[in-house]
Amino acid sequence: MAERSWYAIQCKAKESFRAAENLQNQGFEVFHPFIEVEKIRSGKLKLIEEPLFPYYLFIYLSDATDNWHPIRSTRGVLKMLAFGSTPVKIPDSLIEELKQRILPAPENVFKAGDQVLINEGPFKGLEAIxxxxxxxxxxxxxxxxxxxxxxxxxxxxAVRPL
Structure with missing residues (x-):
């Protein structure tokens, strides 16, 4: 079996989600880490998904068996990152660590009266009920x-159990 590796792809401005979707539709395995941030949209505070690395995503490919040609013509893709003409391999350990760090936190289940610690914002470090x-x-x-x-x-x- 051919060895597979992770590679970085540079995307066009604000098109990394489009590039990831189009690559996945072509059957490629893609890792596109994103975070949720609170932003005001239409006068309301909303959670918006933003790429962890604006302009970049990662793709898992085999040197021997995968057809790389459709990648460069995929909508949203600018180019594969390369040194000269050699695409840059990203260590598997780095991708695994990123996956572990961005996994959604388990749903906090609190009951009325539980002691909690505030871990963000102006009240960071204070205990509350x-x-x-x-x-x-x-x-x-x-x-x-x-x-x-x-x-x-x-x-x-912004709250965790005490």
Whole structure:
């Protein structure tokens, strides 16, 4: 069996998602790491997917058996990264580490009264009490501030069990 390796592909501006989809439709194995960020769209706070590496994605190919020619004419693809005419191999260990780091965190299941730690934002490092969920992406916490319990609303991903 031919040995397969990961290679990097440079994509056209803001077309990495298109390139990944088109390459997958052609039967290639593609790794396109992305993160979710909160952005204001149409006056509302929304979670938007953005590439972890803007302009780049990774493709798993065999030197011997895969047909590389369709890659360069795929919509969204600019070129394969290469030193001269030799495509750059990306170590499997690097791809595996990236996959482990970007896996979605397991859904935090809190009950009312649970102690939690805030790990993002202006209240980072403070302990609070879980009150309730507010939709899929927000939670209500009780936080002791100025000798009084204050209700704050925060992103679910910014809270972890204590």
């Amino acid at each position: 879980f009150a309730t969920k507010k939709g899929d992406e927000r939670v209500i916490l009780l936080l002791n501030l100025l000798q009084k319990q204050q209700r704050i609303e925060i992103a679910t991903r």
